[in-house]
Amino acid sequence: MTHTYDIRRVDRGYRFAVVVSKFNELVTRRLLEGALDALRQHGVEAQRISVAWVPGAFEIPITASRLARTGDFAAVICLGAVIRGETSHYEAVVSAVTSGVSRVGLDTGVPTIFGVLTTDSLEQALDRAGGKAGNKGYEAAVSALEMANLMASIG
Numbered sequence: 001m002t003h004t005y006d007i008r009r010v011d012r013g014y015r016f017a018v019v020v021s022k023f024n025e026l027v028t029r030r031l032l033e034g035a036l037d038a039l040r041q042h043g044v045e046a047q048r049i050s051v052a053w054v055p056g057a058f059e060i061p062i063t064a065s066r067l068a069r070t071g072d073f074a075a076v077i078c079l080g081a082v083i084r085g086e087t088s089h090y091e092a093v094v095s096a097v098t099s100g101v102s103r104v105g106l107d108t109g110v111p112t113i114f115g116v117l118t119t120d121s122l123e124q125a126l127d128r129a130g131g132k133a134g135n136k137g138y139e140a141a142v143s144a145l146e147m148a149n150l151m152a153s154i155g
């Protein structure tokens with residue numbers, strides 16, 4: 001019989017860190033609210049959640065890395081909103097935050113969840129921050145819970 005890891009078990013002892021960027025705060029505050037809602041709904045008490053605000057998405061990876069390396073957190077949830085402007089700055093920020101968040105997870109072994117919107121417009125971002133396309137912050141927190149449980153199951 002095959003063995004399947006159980007990702008549904010929620011351990012109330014887990015601690016979670018959230019890194020959220022101030023840039024495009026109208027959007028990112030909604031992502032944060034979604035993430036906090038998801039954690040709360042899954043039984044994670046407020047005192048088990050640490051939130052770090054950073055200036056922009058570019059600063060997310062270094063902060064996630066520092067938090068992951070404390071060993072205090074079952075997962076680090078990264079939230080941001082990079083919205084395309086007139087220049088190639090968008091590509092630079094997206095590239096840095098995407099590869100940086102991925103690297104933190106691989107380097108530390110702590111699930112580092114990518115809840116960073118990369119959109120062509122503010123409207124697209126708001127749609128994904130509690131609007132008609134859901135709340136990617138909420139989804140990111142559910143992924144964090146699943147990964148925390150999966151990592152604990154694997155040992």
Ligand SMILES: Nc1c(NC[C@H](O)[C@H](O)[C@H](O)CO)[nH]c(=O)[nH]c1=O
Binds near residue numbers: 021081090
């Ligand atoms: N344009 C966006 C930024 N840019 C700022 C950078 O992330 C960074 O804070 C700055 O270059 C200093 O290092 N950040 C976002 O989160 N979203 C953007 O759309």
Ligand SMILES: CC(=O)[C@@H](O)COP(=O)(O)O
Binds near residue numbers: 083084086088091093
């Ligand atoms: C993502 C960002 O890059 C944006 O705020 C920068 O806009 P611009 O390319 O018009 O300077």
